[in-house]
Amino acid sequence: MARVGKFYLPDDLYYEPEDHLWVKVEGEQVRIGMDQLGQEAVGTIVHVKIRASKQLFKKTASFGYLEAGKFVGPLRMPVDGWIVAVNQEVLSNPSLVNRDPYGQGWLILVRPENLAERLPTLLHGTEVVGRWLAEKVEDYQRRGVLPEEAT
Numbered sequence: 001m002a003r004v005g006k007f008y009l010p011d012d013l014y015y016e017p018e019d020h021l022w023v024k025v026e027g028e029q030v031r032i033g034m035d036q037l038g039q040e041a042v043g044t045i046v047h048v049k050i051r052a053s054k055q056l057f058k059k060t061a062s063f064g065y066l067e068a069g070k071f072v073g074p075l076r077m078p079v080d081g082w083i084v085a086v087n088q089e090v091l092s093n094p095s096l097v098n099r100d101p102y103g104q105g106w107l108i109l110v111r112p113e114n115l116a117e118r119l120p121t122l123l124h125g126t127e128v129v130g131r132w133l134a135e136k137v138e139d140y141q142r143r144g145v146l147p148e149e150a151t
Contacts, residue, residue, distance in 0.1 A: 012127070017123055043069025046068060064107075
């Protein structure tokens with residue numbers, strides 16, 4: 001597990017570094033959520049809206065948006081695929097993403113397309129993810145993105 005201070009990123013996940021989303025391969029589907037550093041950086045999440053249409057979402061296409069203390073913006077797909085389930089609990093209680101980002105705070109379940117081509121574009125493995133996490137935490141601390149108690 002990659003860890004820097006209080007921040008951790010589990011080894012079994014793939015990470016989209018720009019949008020702070022994780023991808024967990026679960027057989028023929030992938031579960032997607034927001035990583036711990038990302039949710040800490042944006043602050044308390046107060047609203048999540050997800051477009052559960054029957055269309056193919058391409059990587060980087062917006063599948064919804066998120067409102068938090070320091071951020072309002074799109075949620076962008078880390079892989080190509082169709083949304084097959086939306087975490088209704090997160091829609092009703094968005095702070096689940098803050099409290100349990102790798103468990104109950106997941107966002108969507110996706111039936112991916114071309115997953116073998118997309119996975120290598122994501123960060124994976126303790127060394128790679130750990131290096132990225134250390135650099136990002138340092139950058140966020142330098143820019144004052146993280147609250148004082150988070151560092």
